[in-house]
Amino acid sequence: MTLLTTLLTAASLSAGLVIGWNRLERRRTQDSSLELILRLQVGLDLLQGVQQHRGLGGQDGREAQERRAMLQQRLEPLWQQWAHEAQYQGWQQLRQAPADLDAHCQLIEALLQRWRLLELHLRSLHPARPSLVERCQAIENLGLIRGLSVRAARHPRCPLEFQVRLKYLCEQLHNGQVEPALAQALEKLRNDLLEAPRTTLSPEACYALLTPLIDARLEALRPLVRLDMTKGSTSAATCG
Secondary structure, eight states, rough: OOOOOOOOOHHHHHHHHHHHHHHHHHHHHHHHHHHHHHHHHHHHHHHHHHHHHHHHHHOOHHHHHHHHHHHHHHHHHHHHTTHHHHHHHHHHHHHHHHOOOOHHHHHHHHHHHHHHHHHHHHHHHHHOOOOOOHHHHHHHHHHHHHHHHHHHTTTTSSHHHHHHHHHHHHHHHSSSSSOOHHHHHHHHHHHISSSSSSSSOHHHHHHHHHHHHHHHHHHHHHHHHHHHHHHHHHHHHOOO
């Protein structure tokens, strides 16, 4: 009887340890998922901000300068949360050279690469989670069209180098699903900038034409990232 009691007690203690361990692992997974999701949200905000800064950097007007200053102030705490010194230094350099298109593109590519790694880590915890980084890349293609068109519109006629890059990017977009608003915007770019004998779109007009389309796509991603916070907790609770 004593031996049986001892065995039952040991079994009960062992089961309790297993349950406690499983709860601890679930909590660790949830905490890791939450941290990764928050980082992805910050990365999305930085992506949007640097893309906007690139577009504003192609404009010389006072309004664009004021909007850049406000944007730089808003992004500062996000860079601290992002905690990547090399990328932050790249951003500091861009603040001093807002017209530098290529440097903006390089920083955005670096942001997307880190975003991809964070997402891979999150998907290793929750394999059912869909990948969103390709949608971020598609948004960047549209963002680059904005950055290029703003700069091309500063010339009396769209320079050949801008025509080549813009036409290629527009064709890439047309290979996918293009909603009416985007199709109309691309058509206006083609008629008033790319193929016009004389540019009739101002840099400010190019920025205003494309920004709502870009921002709408980014906003559509945010609930998908946040939604996975609940999915992550649910799947973690199911695992143990």
